[in-house]
Amino acid sequence: MISRYDSDDGPFVYPIITNDDSKNIGYVQLCQIDDVSGEIGYHIAKQFTGQGYATEAVKAFLPAMAQKLNIKEIYGICLAENLASVRVLEKCGFTQIYQGPGNYQGREVQIIKTIWKNYTIYFV
Template sequence: MNIETKRLLITEFHPDMARSVHLNSLDEDNRRFVPDEVFETVEEAAQTIAFLISCYTSGEGPLVYPILLQDATNIGYIQAVPTDDDSWEIGYHIGAAYTRQGYATEAVTAFLPVIMKQLNITEIKGICLADNFASMKVLERCGFQKQYEGMGLYQGAERRICRYLYCK
């Protein structure tokens, strides 16, 4: 995967990215909204990166790609994750030092047509906690339509969520 925008590069993980992945994962929003994607050590991040790299060749998800600035600074990731009902869900995280600059919207906008073509799908879901206003704004700016708001399973617990859908 190699998607380039004016400011970003979405590419594949390399083992040498473990430190930046570890550091980006430690911010409070990540701990609050996606605690299973927090890597307390560089070694944890390295193990996860090795698994994610293996997913590129197997074609099975999750398909997770780092988001880099044009100077190669790793600022987060974007992903397509298979769900239990044979559909796909988009996910993304921008490290706290890089938020509020439109990077998530830019990355999602560029990623959607490429990943949907690669997966041969015409729709993709977006699910977030109902109090994750930044994520909801990104989904809405990228053309996702809210389908549901209420209680639902999220990260293994019943939480107030919003479900969105993007159709090609």
């Protein structure tokens, strides 16, 4: 199963592991949209939420994936009611570009769409 995610085509899925006891508590992933952009996703097990794990993982993941794939923009989309996820994206440098109705898992809900720009690629 792990080798499935070793493909250069993605999706690129990485476990989030605690430093103290090496426990797998979630994942962070990137699905490439096209040659210059991708979409990030992440999940933390409920008993580990609110401890900064998602923010730490996303902050480490963004520049590494942007460099690996040479992409300029990464989108983050979450339910508008998921304030914790909204805060993670904000803390990681994402800028809100849309709030309103959207399709999520086959149902119409309120979403927030954000973007993170890889400015290092613009100056190289």
